[in-house]
Amino acid sequence: MKNVLLALAVFCGCATAQTPSAVAIRNAKVVTVSGPVINRGTVVVRKGLIEAVGENVQIPADAMVVEGEGLTVYPGLVDGLSTWGIPGTAPGPAGGRGQQAVAANTPSVPIPPPSRGPEDRPATTSWIKAADEIQPGDRRIESARSAGFTTAVTFPTRGIFAGQGSVINLTGERPGDMVLEPSVAQYISLSRAGGGMGGGFPSSLMGTIAYIRQIYLDAAHYKVVREAYAHDPRGIQRPEYDRALEGVLESRRILLPANRAVEMDRMLRFAAELKQPAVLYGMREGYRAAEVLKKGEVPVLISLKWPEKPRDADPDEQETYRTLETRDKAPSTPSVLKNAGVKFAFYSDGLDQPRDLQRAVKKAIDAGLSREDAVRALTLSPAEIYGVADRIGSIEKGKIANLVVTRGELFDDRTRVEMTFIDGVKFTPAPEAERPAGQRPATPSNPGENQ
Amino acid sequence: MTKVWIAALIALAPLGAEVTVIKNATIMTESNKGTIKGSIVMRDGKIADVGETVMVPQGATVIDASGQYVIPGIIDCHSHIAVEGGVNEGSVSVSSMANIKDVINPEDIAIYRALAGGVTTANILHGSANSIGGQTIVLKMRWGKDAQGLVFEGAMPGIKFALGENPKRAGNPPAGRGNVTQPVNARYPATRMGVEDTIREAFNQAKAYKAEWDAYDAKVARGEHPIPPRKDLKLEPLKEVLEGKRFVHSHCYRADEILMLIRVADDYGFKIKTFQHVLEGYKVAKEIAAHGAGASTFSDWWAYKAEAYDAIPYNAALMTKKGVVVSLNSDSAELMRRLNTEAAKAMKYGGISETEALAMVTLNPAKQLAIDSRVGSIETGKDADIVIYDKYPLSNFAKVQKVLIDGDLYFDRDKEVSGRPAKEMEKQKLVNKEKQEQPRPAPGARRPQ
Numbered sequence: 001m002k003n004v005l006l007a008l009a010v011f012c013g014c015a016t017a018q019t020p021s022a023v024a025i026r027n028a029k030v031v032t033v034s035g036p037v038i039n040r041g042t043v044v045v046r047k048g049l050i051e052a053v054g055e056n057v058q059i060p061a062d063a064m065v066v067e068g069e070g071l072t073v074y075p076g077l078v079d080g081l082s083t084w085g086i087p088g089t090a091p092g093p094a095g096g097r098g099q100q101a102v103a104a105n106t107p108s109v110p111i112p113p114p115s116r117g118p119e120d121r122p123a124t125t126s127w128i129k130a131a132d133e134i135q136p137g138d139r140r141i142e143s144a145r146s147a148g149f150t151t152a153v154t155f156p157t158r159g160i161f162a163g164q165g166s167v168i169n170l171t172g173e174r175p176g177d178m179v180l181e182p183s184v185a186q187y188i189s190l191s192r193a194g195g196g197m198g199g200g201f202p203s204s205l206m207g208t209i210a211y212i213r214q215i216y217l218d219a220a221h222y223k224v225v226r227e228a229y230a231h232d233p234r235g236i237q238r239p240e241y242d243r244a245l246e247g248v249l250e251s252r253r254i255l256l257p258a259n260r261a262v263e264m265d266r267m268l269r270f271a272a273e274l275k276q277p278a279v280l281y282g283m284r285e286g287y288r289a290a291e292v293l294k295k296g297e298v299p300v301l302i303s304l305k306w307p308e309k310p311r312d313a314d315p316d317e318q319e320t321y322r323t324l325e326t327r328d329k330a331p332s333t334p335s336v337l338k339n340a341g342v343k344f345a346f347y348s349d350g351l352d353q354p355r356d357l358q359r360a361v362k363k364a365i366d367a368g369l370s371r372e373d374a375v376r377a378l379t380l381s382p383a384e385i386y387g388v389a390d391r392i393g394s395i396e397k398g399k400i401a402n403l404v405v406t407r408g409e410l411f412d413d414r415t416r417v418e419m420t421f422i423d424g425v426k427f428t429p430a431p432e433a434e435r436p437a438g439q440r441p442a443t444p445s446n447p448g449e450n451q
Numbered sequence: 452m453t454k455v456w457i458a459a460l461i462a463l464a465p466l467g468a469e470v471t472v473i474k475n476a477t478i479m480t481e482s483n484k485g486t487i488k489g490s491i492v493m494r495d496g497k498i499a500d501v502g503e504t505v506m507v508p509q510g511a512t513v514i515d516a517s518g519q520y521v522i523p524g525i526i527d528c529h530s531h532i533a534v535e536g537g538v539n540e541g542s543v544s545v546s547s548m549a550n551i552k553d554v555i556n557p558e559d560i561a562i563y564r565a566l567a568g569g570v571t572t573a574n575i576l577h578g579s580a581n582s583i584g585g586q587t588i589v590l591k592m593r594w595g596k597d598a599q600g601l602v603f604e605g606a607m608p609g610i611k612f613a614l615g616e617n618p619k620r621a622g623n624p625p626a627g628r629g630n631v632t633q634p635v636n637a638r639y640p641a642t643r644m645g646v647e648d649t650i651r652e653a654f655n656q657a658k659a660y661k662a663e664w665d666a667y668d669a670k671v672a673r674g675e676h677p678i679p680p681r682k683d684l685k686l687e688p689l690k691e692v693l694e695g696k697r698f699v700h701s702h703c704y705r706a707d708e709i710l711m712l713i714r715v716a717d718d719y720g721f722k723i724k725t726f727q728h729v730l731e732g733y734k735v736a737k738e739i740a741a742h743g744a745g746a747s748t749f750s751d752w753w754a755y756k757a758e759a760y761d762a763i764p765y766n767a768a769l770m771t772k773k774g775v776v777v778s779l780n781s782d783s784a785e786l787m788r789r790l791n792t793e794a795a796k797a798m799k800y801g802g803i804s805e806t807e808a809l810a811m812v813t814l815n816p817a818k819q820l821a822i823d824s825r826v827g828s829i830e831t832g833k834d835a836d837i838v839i840y841d842k843y844p845l846s847n848f849a850k851v852q853k854v855l856i857d858g859d860l861y862f863d864r865d866k867e868v869s870g871r872p873a874k875e876m877e878k879q880k881l882v883n884k885e886k887q888e889q890p891r892p893a894p895g896a897r898r899p900q
Binding site: 114115116117118190199200201202203204205206207208209210211213214217218221224225228260261262265266269270292309321322324325327328 | 534535536537538539540541542543546548549550551553554556557558577585597598599678679681682683684685874877878881882884885
């Protein structure tokens, strides 16, 4: 696989930010996503916002003009479930991304004893917001921008209640510059905190599910008690402060993992039982679950990391029909769900190299998804799923000036991303370079993996 | 390409609410009709008629079972199939918050294999790692349905208890064997008396919890608006046990422990519904019968651990003679497929009659799970859960030909066998397609010799 030499890209200063008072891209094809495609139009950007878009737009006198002949302007791409911006979220030791894993990264903190039940709040950091953990220096940000991404919905991903995701723009010197919305959803995984006998609760899938259920019961109870206490504390025992429940209560929606059809059915029922607005992520077998998903009326996030035969697979191993079928059909999930009327968006799932991302989307297009819908699944759809479509996701007057400008159509092999605009600031992508043999980029964490 | 596959699935799929008649069969009804040569009429999933001569309605699907044998669907009172993500929540000694219902895997191939062995219903249990284990559920082997479609509707849910060696194991260090940097967090209990204490302590908590909720419910009934107590998923199922709304199925081996659990249950005012494995049950059969518990045991499996040394193959027969309702279970996805021969062993050891032996895998487990008004025998009004064998079913040589659940055909040996080449072809197509799509090595590239 050919990939970018990240270090080179960062240090050569290829990405140059320029900040004139206004920019006008003229005579370009404009894919607005929210409306019809403008074959020859102009987009004016000022103070980080889209000032005007249309066929006959007056170019302001003070605008820097970009000749758009032969170029296409799209809304900036959005990664629907990401860890970009929070490096160091490497997966914990095998067997659990829970408490022990967190502790292992901070040697000064003594290792906590194994959890003995839901009351110990195992593998829970529901109060953490991605917005508070952002490191603008994450190298993957530069790489993602080169692929046309301007925005990510980035999450802490370690633990059962990992924390709250934030919508961030992929530029900024300080973390605060990057945040569009600090809390949009709670990331839930079905990882196990402990393992085996006496190894910490929960150690099984049913234990994990029971724990999640108990947390929501506790949260509802906590709310009632707290409100009663706030109303009149006299005569009521002081309710204990519980940050785990605080974090759960302030989350607007929950992300639940579901790769297999059985898991989709299970998680849809679970979300309904918990009475939480939910988004399912994973979707490896989405191609055979359209009916269930449609009935569930829950939006889904489709991983762009399509299943592949493991490189070190035993050539003599007999694979099941289902395994073979899933590898063959997984990329058709987006088109199947589109036809069924299920709302979906894409997410990078550990891919961060422009070429890999582009190839992955191309696979879905080859499997029947229209180019238009592919663009939507990376722009307006994720924005709608997270309730930020009033700000990003399409090229409309008044929205944030997040744009990607290409020569050729997005997701084609020969297409080049010419520039991206984030908050109206222009970036020129780093040229792709060969990575020296044997050097692999760090893959900090892959949400949705191991589910 | 997919269409062939789908068509194959549809062919196997249930026929719908039609009338099906099985004719000319030897029917071992397990009812007071005994074994008869005759027919069974099934309508809307129920047995509409059974007898030597029956009215065959027009348009009925007729299965000619000449020379073949029909028995009620086999019921396995102890199974762990169709469970995903671990059958034990082994981290704690009371894991009653865990529920098998949450992790049913309707695509577990073991379901289909159980069907092929004539099993139509199974009691799916949590493992035996805990003094008080997780919540259990009764499933029908409705292969092809989703998770909730497998659930035996209306069957009382249960909870798994376990006594002896398994629950008293101390546990492992949290980060695996050989890890010396982390403390070994031994799990309580480590002794048999500790197991008893764990169960008693859990029920002390459950009683207090129940009192708290009862007080709350009383206040609400008086029209007051108190703050509700915290709902505790660990104690909720134990409260249900105390209220008689949930069955206790307890894994056990030794006679002394069986008596211990009976005493604990008497002290706290609940019943043990079944003793599972219960290899020393023959020593305390009278006490088990007096408590009203059932016994679900192995036919002839013993000495696989110290507490299983006193087992004898006459256990099932001896307990039966003392008035205990006895079933034979599998506890294994493999053994589950030939429970008919497990029943046959009870005839060899202990001289149990043919009808009584077959009841140990049909009517008796149905009684133990309190679903005997629905299944367990071939009687008018019961669910049409039927197995057709080619030969005398209490023989090693008998093969299951067809299995019906709720009157729908879920397994058909002929279709299974004849459908295999087509399935294999579908699979080979996918293998070939993937090979073609794989990038070839560049010409002239060095290859390992």
